[in-house]
Amino acid sequence: MAEKKPTLQLDFHSGLPIYTQIVNQIQSQLVNGILKPGDQLPTVRSLASDLRVNFNTVARAYRILDEARIISTQQGRGTFITEIPPPEVTEKLRKESLAELADRFVGEALRLGFSEREVSQMVKDSLKLWKEAKNVKEEE
Amino acid sequence: MAEKKPTLQLDFHSGLPIYTQIVNQIQSQLVNGILKPGDQLPTVRSLASDLRVNFNTVARAYRILDEARIISTQQGRGTFITEIPPPEVTEKLRKESLAELADRFVGEALRLGFSEREVSQMVKDSLKLWKEAKNVKEEE
DNA sequence: AGTCATTGATACAATTAGTACAATTTAGTA
């Protein structure tokens, strides 16, 4: 059987904390359809072993994803990509949270030296990717 | 096992500040190939201990090298010689890292139920805000 | 003395690792 587990690529010198890299890559794989709702993620221990990091580091990444309702961790069972999309939030909170998200993203990108043009183009691309992934899924 | 750490030679009477000597010698070792991109430097405390110097002095040297992008210091993890991949790789990595950031942001936003239009508009707004903040700062 | 650069002391923050524990599932066995 083919190895299904999408392997994560860590850069131990990148400046980004390991747990952040794990969060980013899992989220990225979800957007790109490599991971789908309902999928089970590797256990904290097995992923940690694969990545040669402490399992608490993975647990921390999972907890962040869990708090963001992106995954659902269940003690004694495992962790899974969340089935149900968004929780209801008020319009105000929605706007605020989006602004905050955008601000964080833009700030980080600019800090890394990307131009405004690059940033907006990359968002466009990502949106397109996501739309395609969604269409594919709906056709199934 | 042979001691791998290249020891620095300080001259406490040379008139050159300790931190400058540390900066110079690390730079020199990099040029001479004794240190290579990705290498981990001793921690501020261990190097300070070796050199019989306060660790803040080492930290100051490291900060200077960090600002010069020669090394990358990471709180809680350590200090490393900056990786300087060939330009084409750099560009590829740059794109990838931005794509990852964008994916994460877009994924999160869409998951929260925002429309594509809202997302791109919010990025536009945020870019504008950052640009204004930057202009103000430059006028100072 | 006054001032500035350098170095040191101390407290802090971020990241990762260690250890013990709780919830759930699985396997064994009567």
Add this chain to the structure above:
DNA sequence: TACTAAATTGTACTAATTGTATCAATGACT
């Protein structure tokens, strides 16, 4: 089937390691 024990899985709390920030002490030079 029903019960129990072990294995598997995530959680909580703590410790260790690392760099950061701030301010005080020192020393050289005017």
